[in-house]
Each structure stands twice: as C-alpha cells, then as structure tokens.
C-alpha cells in the first residue's frame with residue numbers, strides 16, 4: 044500500500060475541532076461540489092472522505108499553517124466544480140470494481156457537460172510508426188477550449204464527417220493536403236475521392252456501421268507528459284497508450300477481433316504489427332487523445348503534486364492539498380469527437396468497446412444524452428500485474444499510484460476481474 048501522508052488532514056484554523064464536526068455542510072446531498080464551497084473547509088471534508096472515514100481523519104496530526112497555501116481554488120481552475128450526477132453513480136454491468144473504488148477515495152467521477160461541444164477535424168495525416176503499423180492522426184478544434192485535441196485512428200472504416208465535408212472553393216489538392224482523401228496518397232495523385240482499389244469508400248465514407256464488423260475499440264487517453272515523454276515510472280500512462288495502440292493495430296488487422304482472457308489480458312494471436320493500415324479490413328479503433336494533463340490540473344500543478352508525493356502524499360491527496368479536485372477531467376470533447384468519427388449512437392447504435400478500468404469513464408464518454416453507446420468495457424490490467432512483475436513498468440512508485448487509482452490492493456483488483 045502507498046504510505047499515507049502525515050499531512051492529509053489540514054486543520055490550520057481550528058486545529059482542535061475534529062474533522063467530522065467541520066464536515067456538516069457537506070453531508071446529505073454531498074455529491075455536488077460548487078466553486079463557492081471550494082474553500083479550506085470543503086477541502087478538509089474532501090480529505091476526510093478521501094480517507095474513507097472520520098476516524099482516520101481525527102487521528103491525523105494537524106498540518107502546519109506554513110504548509111498550506113492561503114489561496115482558494117481560482118474560478119478558472121479546470122474542474123473547479125465537480126458534479127456527480129445520478130447517472131454517474133449508476134453501476135455499469137461490467138463494473139467489477141466500482142464498489143471497491145468508492146470505499147477508499149473521494150468520488151473521482153468526471154464532469155458531465157450539459158451539451159456536447161462543437162468539434163471540427165481540421166487536418167488528418169497518415170503516420171507510419173516505428174512498429175511498422177500505420178495510423179491516421181486527426182487534429183480537432185472545438186468551441187469549448189483552445190487546445191488541439193487529437194484522434195488517433197487505426198483502420199480504414201472510421202472517417203471524420205467534418206473533415207470529409209466539402210469546403211467552399213477548395214480544390215482537389217486542398218482536400219488532399221488537409222487529409223480529406225480516401226485510400227492512400229501517392230505521387231501524381233489528382234483526385235481526393237478515387238484511389239483504386241480503395242474507391243469503394245465515398246468522400247463521406249461508408250463508416251464502420253455498414254461494414255458488419257466487430258465493434259471498434261476506443262480508448263480515451265488524457266495527456267501525460269511525465270509518463271509519455273519524460274519516462275516517469277510514477278504512472279502507467281505511457282504503457283497504457285502503447286498498449287492501446289498495439290491492440291488497435293491488431294484490431295485493424297483482424298476482423299475476427301481480439302480474444303480477452305480471464306485475467307483481462309488480450310491474446311496476441313495475430314500477426315506482428317507490420318501490415319500497412321490501408322491493407323487492413325478490420326474494425327480498427329480510435330485513441331482520443333485529450334489535452335488534459337495531470338487529470339486536468341495542468342503540468343505545472345501536476346509537478347507540484349509530484350513534489351507533494353515526494354513529501355509523502357499519494358496522487359489524490361496531492362491534488363486535494365493543492366486545492367484541485369481529485370480528478371478534474373471531463374469527456375464531452377471525446378464524446379463529440381466519437382460522434383464526428385461516425386461512432387455515435389446515430390450512426391453506430393451497436394456501440395463501441397471502451398478500453399478502460401474506470402467505470403465512471405464509461406458513463407462520461409456515453410455523454411449527457413447517450414450520444415455514444417458503450418457495449419463493452421475492456422479492462423487494461425497493468426502489464427506488471429498480469430505477468431507477476433516479469434514485464435511492464437519496474438518501479439516501486441508505480442504500485443502506490445496504481446493502488447491509489449483503483450483504491451484497492453492490486454491482488455484484489457485482479458481477483459475482481461477474475462470473478463466478473
């Protein structure tokens with residue numbers, strides 16, 4: 044288990060009052076945290092809930108005044124308001140671990156937007172990767188923030204509607220340059236619409252729904268500079284990104300799909316990732332890559348959280364001490380991008396397969412009006428847990444992160460999936 048911080052229950056103003064007594068305002072309908080109530084007291088109550096009960100909070104020594112920032116969370120802090128809706132606490136049929144999760148930590152449910160943002164794919168390009176597999180990187184703009192969110196698409200059948208839309212006055216060359224072409228580009232090509240032998244897909248694409256293929260795999264990934272680029276062994280984000288890409292490369296090669304083993308691992312019974320994607324005819328997959336670093340708090344704040352972890356906090360405690368929600372991410376953009384990619388309920392009512400261990404994410408990705416349907420949740424068990432430490436991330440610190448993330452010991456987590 045991760046060691047608990049000695050600084051988890053700050054009581055600088057009324058150090059002798061038990062934490063439970065300070066927590067009254069947050070009882071009852073406690074699922075809504077408003078920005079107004081986002082002061083020290085509410086953080087104290089969050090911290091109490093983070094620990095699971097008042098008894099442990101009472102036993103915690105007071106945090107020295109000097110260690111607490113006097114500032115309340117500014118209104119602009121991403122995720123300053125966390126609304127846990129009734130829908131978000133509905134237990135998903137595939138949710139083998141949610142009951143364990145809620146016992147140990149603050150509810151980490153993501154925000155549900157009231158309406159889906161407007162998204163538009165601006166450009167798409169084929170990326171030949173170092174493994175030999177290929178994918179199409181889609182860059183999106185939206186009306187909710189000014190970040191460039193991405194969709195990494197594996198396979199031929201998933202196409203962006205907004206990208207394929209004809210733009211006034213554009214030439215065939217313009218279309219090819221922004222990636223609105225079918226098939227494959229090659230020197231001398233003049234038409235964006237026809238490329239033998241791939242001409243069967245019209246500019247709008249037939250879409251995955253009409254192909255009669257197995258449901259595509261989808262992974263919603265939140266940017267993690269430390270884990271993906273700076274080689275941090277403190278989280279499994281880099282491993283999960285690689286693993287998702289590997290599974291989707293397989294899925295885009297084989298229409299027969301993946302076989303998921305009892306322990307949540309996925310049998311690698313297909314060929315190596317060497318076939319170009321344009322030769323593949325499987326259902327493919329999409330990694331939606333959202334620019335919400337550090338569970339939405341941004342890289343700067345996350346690095347402060349890293350320092351608090353060095354001082355003994357776990358990831359959730361560190362966020363709370365910095366006056367951020369435990370999880371400030373939201374998934375409305377992901378839902379809107381999936382709809383644009385033809386994987387929404389309007390075009391694909393069969394539903395997608397979502398790669399995640401986080402049941403809250405299933406509900407969030409489905410959107411406020413179930414604009415996307417998730418027919419199956421595919422678990423991602425850390426490689427080190429699956430292989431008894433033989434493979435995967437080798438680090439003492441990762442265990443603390445993973446156990447904080449799931450809220451239960453690793454063995455119980457694996458057993459939960461075994462029995463599901």
Ligand SMILES: Nc1nc2c(ncn2[C@@H]2O[C@H](COP(=O)(O)OP(=O)(O)OP(=O)(O)O)[C@@H](O)[C@H]2O)c(=O)[nH]1
Pocket residue numbers: 265266267268270277278279280283335336337338339340345348349358362398399400401404423448
């Ligand atoms: N604040 C904070 N965020 C972190 C830290 N380490 C990783 N993250 C972020 O955590 C996010 C990944 O979330 P997780 O909770 O690991 O996983 P999840 O997406 O909820 O669930 P899965 O779909 O099962 O992976 C990424 O945005 C990371 O940048 C940390 O130490 N502090």
